[in-house]
Amino acid sequence: MKKLCFRISVLVLAFLMVSPILSDNHESSILDKVKKRGRLICGVNKELPGFGYLSQDGKYKGFDVDFGRAIAAAVLGDPDKVEFRSLKAADRFPALQTGEIDVLIRNTTMTLTRDTANGADFCPPNFYDGQGFMLRKKLGITSLKELDGATIGVTAGSTTELNLADKMRTLGIKVESIVFEETETLYQSYDQGRCDAVTSDKSQLISRRASLKNPDEHIILDVTISKEPLAPVTVHGDNKWNDVVSWVVYATFFAEEHNITQAKVKNLKSDNPEIKRFLGDTGNIGELLGLPKDWARHAIGAVGHYGEIFERNLTPLGLPRGVNKPWTEGGLLYAMPFR
């Protein structure tokens, strides 16, 4: 009996040691895994207005969610073949590293540390955000210097708090920051007058302003104290998969530059050689990416071009396009050439 137990445990141990070599995901790209599984697993935020939330019918909605659907459409031909995993800030990178999710599209700011130390590869940013300030109009404040002595509300545990302290130190003014655990309480307290101003990403300030009692009484200062380029993330080292996600993002930029809308894309015929390559009518860009010929048609057909995604999810919150418009119109969205 004892001998048998011993043999079994040796076998199990041996199996555990050998299994990483045996397992089929060794050396293969996530792209192949997604195709084999027939389903994309995309990590998102489920509680950021406009970017990711659950709608009444239990479906994930939002700006980031739409990019997940676009990737599913490009790879698998069906925008519904995606499983969304709601992640918190703390477990998003571990979930990516351990392969629980294929791609992370969760308002993640691209930074050097994350790109190197956190085992992540970033794709082109799909939203350029920045930290700003909201305060009451009647204070008559127009620049940061005038905030001397003010109390400023901020949420805990994010870089927002750090940015605020850094900025105020460089400006040489003293402010009192009140730290809130929850976003809701932050804006409620601000609305009740417990703090003079709040600081957060501008996209959040704008969307939350609409839910204050009298939105018109508040202004958002025309200053940005940090860069927050939000980008999709793939696991470090899987270049093939990173290419796919990156070019799906570029595809939404490209489609807007050439006004290829969701409604038009399905039956679009064009004489422009670049658009023809983009749609897969000529050339082999799909093949180079490891995707079907008409991947871009599927992606744009599923969610529309960048402008449409923006208008569907963020415009209702009152968010202006700002720098998130094509470079041809003075924005930062610049699709690399499809050739």
Add this chain to the structure above:
Amino acid sequence: MEEQVDIQQIKPPTYAKGPVGWLRENLFSPWYNAILTCVALLFLYFVFKGLLTWAFTEAEWNVIPANLQLFAIGPYPRDQVYRIWICLYILSVLLGLSAGVWRGIVQRWTIVVGSILLVFLVIPFEIVQREDSHLVSIEFRFNLIWLIFESRRWLLGDVALLIGAFFLGQRITRLRPWILGGWVLSFPIIMFVLHGFGENAVQTSMWGGLLLTLILAVFGIVVSFPLGVFLALCRQSKLPAIKWVSTFYIETVRGVPLITILFMGSVLIPIFIPYFTIDQVLRMMVAITLFSAAYMAENVRGGLQAIPRGQHEAAQAVGLNYVQSMMFIVLPQALRSVIPAIVGQFIALFKDTSLVYIIGLIDLFGVAKSIITNPVWLGRHVEVYIFIALIYFSFCYAMSKASQEIEADLGVGKH
């Protein structure tokens, strides 16, 4: 000459009887009590004035009916909802049968559950949502039209099954072992039905709302109880290895917060075991159970130590071995005396399931957090939090009430 007074004819003084008398005696009797009463009343007035004004003028309760389904099942695919009803049917049949066979306390609680279901069935409201806006209105219609709604039809079937099973159970009392087996099997069956297989499989990441909260809590309660008893017995064991391992486990787990264990299950386990992924909901179920078992073990140990030595000796004297004396003599008495502590642990566990929100699961609390970030409902967080607080309260109160009844049934504290 003194006038003779007929005592029978004098009415008692008005201030000594009736509600006025009661008030006078209890609330205003010495002058300082009168002042206290006035202050308390003023305080209550201001609290309730604010609360009621808010509830009836500022609050937008629409957010609750509009998202009822989301609260109940989270992102579970709407075209697969029939599976949840199948699970409820299984549970209803088992509950009805148990009530019929065992009567007593089970029957009383089945009647409570049945009446709640009936109330849901009979309240003739429907949620009307206009196409072009998020505005929702609740319309009351006092006719049978509400039966056209799918959920009402399912619910009707559920109530019918419950009643049918009850009468069946009353007839056939031989069913006892089968019903017990059914309860044991019901959990894996329900998990299987909820998950499904093949094309239509519903991944656990799509489980949510009250459904997920209940799965986590029920699994935690049902599994941590026997595990806790086992650990308590091990800690009392005379064999040092077993005793020390068990003590080490209990003290280690009790020495760390639940959230640490949840994070370990969520973040570290996948890094430690990279060969295959264990389902996240399963990991959380196990983490909650292991945590709760350690506390349960200490509760049970308290009960075990309260049993006088004479009981063990008497059991040995009549020739019972260790297992028998534990099963039939010691444990029944030990457990009975710690019911309040055990139920307290269950209630704490039920509420603690909301911590899985922190690692991204969409339980009842997670759903609430998501609803208040829907652009349509931005700023409606107080209403949503009040609603889920009521849900948590009703479940915890039911558990507390049930434990009191069980105690009364077993005559705890009487002998």
